[in-house]
Amino acid sequence: MTKGPHSTNKLLSIQSHVIHGYVGNRAATFPLQMRGWDVDCLNTVQFSNHPAYGSFKGTKFGPETLKEFYRGLKDIGINYDAVLTGYVPSDEALSVVFDMCKDLASHGVKWILDPVLGDNGKIYVSQGNVDLGVKVTDLESFKNAIDTFNELYNVENLIVTSVQLSNDSTSLYSAGSTRILQGVFKSFYFKVQTIPAQFSGSGDLFSGLLTSAIYKYNEKYGSSVNINTQLEKLPLAYALNEVLSIVEKVLTLTYEHELNKYTSRSQPVPSCLKINDLKLIQARHYYTQELRNFTVHSF
Amino acid sequence: MTKGPHSTNKLLSIQSHVIHGYVGNRAATFPLQMRGWDVDCLNTVQFSNHPAYGSFKGTKFGPETLKEFYRGLKDIGINYDAVLTGYVPSDEALSVVFDMCKDLASHGVKWILDPVLGDNGKIYVSQGNVDLGVKVTDLESFKNAIDTFNELYNVENLIVTSVQLSNDSTSLYSAGSTRILQGVFKSFYFKVQTIPAQFSGSGDLFSGLLTSAIYKYNEKYGSSVNINTQLEKLPLAYALNEVLSIVEKVLTLTYEHELNKYTSRSQPVPSCLKINDLKLIQARHYYTQELRNFTVHSF
Numbered sequence: 269m270t271k272g273p274h275s276t277n278k279l280l281s282i283q284s285h286v287i288h289g290y291v292g293n294r295a296a297t298f299p300l301q302m303r304g305w306d307v308d309c310l311n312t313v314q315f316s317n318h319p320a321y322g323s324f325k326g327t328k329f330g331p332e333t334l335k336e337f338y339r340g341l342k343d344i345g346i347n348y349d350a351v352l353t354g355y356v357p358s359d360e361a362l363s364v365v366f367d368m369c370k371d372l373a374s375h376g377v378k379w380i381l382d383p384v385l386g387d388n389g390k391i392y393v394s395q396g397n398v399d400l401g402v403k404v405t406d407l408e409s410f411k412n413a414i415d416t417f418n419e420l421y422n423v424e425n426l427i428v429t430s431v432q433l434s435n436d437s438t439s440l441y442s443a444g445s446t447r448i449l450q451g452v453f454k455s456f457y458f459k460v461q462t463i464p465a466q467f468s469g470s471g472d473l474f475s476g477l478l479t480s481a482i483y484k485y486n487e488k489y490g491s492s493v494n495i496n497t498q499l500e501k502l503p504l505a506y507a508l509n510e511v512l513s514i515v516e517k518v519l520t521l522t523y524e525h526e527l528n529k530y531t532s533r534s535q536p537v538p539s540c541l542k543i544n545d546l547k548l549i550q551a552r553h554y555y556t557q558e559l560r561n562f563t564v565h566s567f
Numbered sequence: 568m569t570k571g572p573h574s575t576n577k578l579l580s581i582q583s584h585v586i587h588g589y590v591g592n593r594a595a596t597f598p599l600q601m602r603g604w605d606v607d608c609l610n611t612v613q614f615s616n617h618p619a620y621g622s623f624k625g626t627k628f629g630p631e632t633l634k635e636f637y638r639g640l641k642d643i644g645i646n647y648d649a650v651l652t653g654y655v656p657s658d659e660a661l662s663v664v665f666d667m668c669k670d671l672a673s674h675g676v677k678w679i680l681d682p683v684l685g686d687n688g689k690i691y692v693s694q695g696n697v698d699l700g701v702k703v704t705d706l707e708s709f710k711n712a713i714d715t716f717n718e719l720y721n722v723e724n725l726i727v728t729s730v731q732l733s734n735d736s737t738s739l740y741s742a743g744s745t746r747i748l749q750g751v752f753k754s755f756y757f758k759v760q761t762i763p764a765q766f767s768g769s770g771d772l773f774s775g776l777l778t779s780a781i782y783k784y785n786e787k788y789g790s791s792v793n794i795n796t797q798l799e800k801l802p803l804a805y806a807l808n809e810v811l812s813i814v815e816k817v818l819t820l821t822y823e824h825e826l827n828k829y830t831s832r833s834q835p836v837p838s839c840l841k842i843n844d845l846k847l848i849q850a851r852h853y854y855t856q857e858l859r860n861f862t863v864h865s866f
Contacts, residue, residue, distance in 0.1 A: 275849075276848050276849060280586075285584075285608070285610065287579075287607050287608060287609045287610075287636055287639075287640060288607045288640055288643070288645050294608075298597065298600050301597050301600075301848055301851070302601070302851070304848060304849075304851075305848065306848050308586050308587045309584070309586060309593075310586045311584065311586075311610070311613055314610055314613070314628070314636070315639070316635075316636050316637075316638075316639025316640045316642075316643070317639060317640070317643055317645075321643050322643075323639070323642045323643065324639050324642075324643075325635040325636060325638055325639030325642070326635065326636060326639060327628070327632055327635075329613070329626070333626055336615075336624040336625065336626075337586060337613070337615050337624060337625060338615075339615075339624055340586075340614070340615025340616060340622070340623050340624030340625060341586060341587055341615045341616070343615075343622045343623075343624070344587070344615070344616055344620050344621075344622065344623075346587050346616075549575050549600055549603060549604065549605050550574075550575060550603075552600070552601065552603075
């Protein structure tokens with residue numbers, strides 16, 4: 269599966285498009301392209317900017333139009349390695365996107381599904397869709413939630429991007445779980461310092477980078493994984509470590525840039541900063557770096 | 568005008584979007600992002616792929632929707648350094664895009680206008696729109712055409728991306744003309760070897776790169792230009808040289824990749840190869856190189 273210097277991995281990324289700013293496809297695409305991926309962007313919407321700005325204009329593509337786009341791609345016979353889906357703006361669109369991804373998956377295409385359940389304590393989908401019956405408050409209940417999910421859904425790789433535990437307000441916990449054999453999973457977590465701000469687009473950047481990192485480390489180490497493989501040698505652990513490290517760099521650079529706006533005007537910094545635009549372009553040198561700055565922990 | 572390490576130039580690029588392939592905004596954006604530009608993409612269409620494939624699906628945004636996008640951007644007060652326009656898919660859309668660009672230009676935003684008159688001997692617009700009354704067959708008539716254009720339209724910088732002259736079928740001629748003083752222009756040309764293939768998207772890659780190259784060399788050398796400046800020291804000559812050099816590298820890499828498909832199957836190579844997709848991602852290391860491989864000629 270190792271590719272020559274002139275071959276690329278091919279991704280179909282089905283997400284929103286904003287003219288200005290970096291969320292959805294706009295957050296995922298550029299970093300992946302820098303990492304050598306051909307990213308085909310099927311935009312589900314075109315908005316002037318993301319809604320957190322307070323105002324925006326634009327339009328969503330209807331389910332029939334979304335189907336047409338996919339038919340057009342099938343007609344010219346494009347092959348993909350992976351399909352990435354994020355937030356989809358309506359139930360009808362979701363059902364069309366689900367059908368596309370099932371079709372692709374039936375042809376061996378890996379599906380990286382970011383369910384975008386919520387952000388910062390706000391849930392975007394109806395409560396019944398996300399309830400595992402486990403309330404995550406500490407590491408033990410976090411582990412229980414992962415085990416319950418694995419029992420119910422049995423996916424190959426699971427990532428929980430970030431949760432805050434009740435006894436630790438200065439850290440975020442990010443976990444991964446890999447299926448080693450049928451019914452046997454290995455789970456691990458990383459602990460990351462919080463940055464006191466809310467960033468639009470960080471989750472979409474995360475899932476984009478994760479797509480390429482999972483491929484990269486599966487190609488490198490996937491074949492040697494067995495029941496005795498140490499946690500830190502799991503491809504998913506390498507991948508999550510790399511993605512967390514890059515995302516932390518991008519957010520820190522963005523945060524410092526934002527802070528600088530206040531300090532240069534001698535204005536007080538708000539206690540919870542909301543940052544509309546990632547400094548995705550200024551941070552471009554990070555996307556191709558081999559960063560793994562965090563320590564793998566076992567539960 | 569020199570920018571700090573964490574500031575970027577800001578471009579609004581108003582062009583087509585294809586899900587697969589690299590034409591319009593898809594050809595212009597990534598190279599510009601690698602060169603440190605924040606590129607806001609106002610997509611005029613979303614097609615599955617470009618029409619040269621023989622089939623495609625998709626939709627154009629109507630004039631009212633295009634207006635809405637722009638209104639959304641104005642509402643949140645985004646500022647641009649430049650606006651880039653390429654092929655616009657209908658007369659109504661063209662009139663809306665023209666109004667946007669006039670509005671931006673009235674606020675000091677530079678407009679890089681690629682009229683996309685035609686490709687490979689085929690004209691996309693009605694003949695009356697492109698007729699300067701000069702038939703370009705040799706260097707003398709080429710120079711006459713540029714002089715006539717300057718007299719009629721008096722723009723600051725003019726680029727003729729490529730013409731083939733009747734006595735030289737193995738070269739393309741690319742020319743530039745800069746206004747030094749009111750009514751005084753300096754014109755020059757480069758001679759580039761043809762590659763025996765037709766590439767979709769090469770013109771859009773060209774105009775994207777040109778946007779950043781013009782900015783780069785105007786910032787570096789623009790203030791020192793006067794009536795005595797040698798042709799090779801004109802910012803536009805530096806810029807065109809750099810763009811031609813990068814585009815040549817991208818097309819050569821793309822061409823070799825395509826040739827390889829035939830030779831690896833021991834198939835004969837068609838005499839005029841039509842190449843649908845630039846190897847835009849594989850060629851990514853060229854976009855940030857300081858390449859100036861051509862010699863400036865005076866007419």
